[in-house]
Amino acid sequence: MALDKNHRVKLLRGFGVSITTKDNQIILKNGKHFYEKEHEIESYFPKKFPYDRLVISGKGMLSTEAIKTLSENNVNVILTDSFGSLVSSINFPMVSGIGSRNRMAQYDIFRDDTKTTYLQRQLLHSKFQSQINFLSSLDNDCKKIISHLKSLQKIIPNLTLRRLVSLEAQASREYFKLYASFFDEKYQFDTRNSISKTKQDASDVINALLNYGYSVLASEISKHLNGIGLDPYYSFYHHNHESFQSLTYDMIEPFRWLVEKTVYRLANAKNHALQIKKKHYIKHTKSGMVLLDTELVKKFLEMLEVDFRKTRQYERKNGMKKENGLSNCAEITIVKISIQNLSDFCVGKKQEFKI
Template sequence: MERVVDIETDGLFLAVHRGFLTVSSAGEEKGRIPLDDIGALIVHAHGTSWSNSVMVRLSERAVPIVICGSNHAPVACIWPLHGHHAQGARMRAQIGVSKPLTKQIWRQIVAAKIRMQGHVLSGNGGQAGAFDLLARKVRSGDPDNIEAQAARRYWKALFGPGFSRDRSAEGANALLNYGYTVLRAVVSRAICAAGLHPTIGVFHANRTNAFALSDDLMEPYRPLVDQLVLDLVAAGEQGVSAEAKHRLAAMTAVDLDNGDGTISPLGVQVQRFVHSVAESFVTGRRNLVLPLRPAVRSGLLPSDP
């Protein structure tokens, strides 16, 4: 299973030695990880330094390197130039995809996200029937902004009536920032491996957002992060501690139901989903492999009604 490596201790030096990423402090090696086991590298710490080989070797493996600010949200990402063997053809298809197809893709993404929100609420004893109804109301391109309607109900129902999603706030909001950063890195890795470009989204189109497609395709998985954060808050976590980071970075191992009697870890399911998006761009036909609810054995939800 690919690992999300988080550098949180100040003043560390990163290098590559014989196929390993090495982590050192004051000239003493503190640990090493096989390069082939790394799915993403996230750097939070001040004073981190690295050799050029770290960038080269990870980029050769299509591993994104994400650099975060003090609020645990990403501020920069090193993006590999080479990905899938058909990268050129897929990027041309991505650029030339028709508007009706992108609207249909976005409809399915939004509906999948709302259904996943309903699963999370139901697993925590909440009422999820309205979310299934909202998901069925989503039209091509979501012109009625059903996604926002669902969000207004969802946050209060999950975290309590006093909660407000604020990216600059501490506590649960900071934990959500970090969890979404991990998820964004996982999705970005899959996008690179599929031969697509993260800047060209199907819905997000902000000129300053270099990861519009990543932000589009991570939407159905966001509620899984929300559940992990809810569990951390319930366990007494007030900030982005080392233990909280460890728990959130392990989200790639959460099992998801594929809908065909099989299950896949989130990291694998993301790859399948992104590949299906790439194929839809190339063929001009929508055929997405969207995530379903967490599998019973995943242990993610408190209960599985």
């Protein structure tokens, strides 16, 4: 069964996945997995292609002509491994004088210690604020950690990068300890770091869902960075040699809560049709990692898309504004605006960087 195209996301999974072109149409062929009995095939003319994102978690064939056509139509192609961790993403880069200007300004700003320190502090403050806002929206008792995060925000302006990273790690441990308490014990989720030091090693269903969500979010951020001409591999917070597309993982920090919210909603759903069931995942015998079935991944991606498109009031330059000067913006649009704000700061259009 195909996903509801209103969700604008398509999962291709299993063995025999393919994206090809024929008679001027893009042909999507789903793969076979433990849970699939036959291939599902869809075909669309490029201008009527219904998806913004293709998530590929399988083995198969991608034709260069299909990838070229998808990129030209701004479709984000996201490749993950069988466990939902990001392998690669394919998106269209900005090739223009503006893109080159933005990238050169990025290199200059990120070599400026004063401005880089400012960006680091702004980023961490925004990440803590996003967690505060998320926790405040829940019915759970989160007052203690919210108060703690607010107190950490106050000391950020006085810290160097080394202390900022240490502070972030400390806050993350406390945040995920609380976050784990929101889930039924049957999911065996007690931390973001499961069976090893590698966060992608998901030995429980909650970590596996987080992997999928972070992969999709990271790919969206990478698409917008490339689209505006910034170099996703050159960052101001994460070490360039330690992280895949380090600027992508700088900019993901204030928006991780979107994935965490979706996982929370799915795992605590009252609707029986949405609930996670034991049949939806199995533990890989050799690695001890959890493998999700296609039905659960599709359901999660649909819900994530809904949370991406939920709106809230936000300050932006363009668009219709309310009496208070704010506009209703989708969360995923706010991600894009924040990346534009970073670019504007780099080229000197803005003196402040806000998320």
